[in-house]
Amino acid sequence: QKPPYSYVALITMAIRASPEQRLPLSGIYAYIAGRFPFYRGPCRRWQNSVRHNLSLNPCFRRLPPPHGRAGDWALDPAFQDMFPGGNYLRRRRRRRRPSASPPPPSGIPPGPAAPRPPPLPEMPPICAAPWPPPPCA
Numbered sequence: 001q002k003p004p005y006s007y008v009a010l011i012t013m014a015i016r017a018s019p020e021q022r023l024p025l026s027g028i029y030a031y032i033a034g035r036f037p038f039y040r041g042p043c044r045r046w047q048n049s050v051r052h053n054l055s056l057n058p059c060f061r062r063l064p065p066p067h068g069r070a071g072d073w074a075l076d077p078a079f080q081d082m083f084p085g086g087n088y089l090r091r092r093r094r095r096r097r098p099s100a101s102p103p104p105p106s107g108i109p110p111g112p113a114a115p116r117p118p119p120l121p122e123m124p125p126i127c128a129a130p131w132p133p134p135p136c137a
Helices: 007-017 025-035 045-056
Strands: 060-062 073-075
Touching: 007 025, 007 045, 007 073, 025 045, 045 060
Parallel strands: none
Antiparallel strands: 060 073
């Protein structure tokens, strides 16, 4: 069963578990696979998600490579308190109650709603490959 943690949480756990608070990409993979059996199988798609999160999430910083190695990853100091109390579990999203539309700005009388655009025509499939891709065996 997949752990209840986001990739950001998994990466943060790995980096914080390191004595130097920095890890190469391979160390992040090793930590995640070593701690969570779900990630030990032959399917390696999760590694792409880890790379994606490291590259695009501002809470991670790539450090200069020491001794010609690939650069290590660390937490940006501005995000050190991202998981208060070490709580890495995913937060449940709060459902918003449907509310009436906000009142118009003062002095402007409410007008008719804008007409909806017509539905888009049905498009032929681009390729015959199944989507989403089948899960790893």
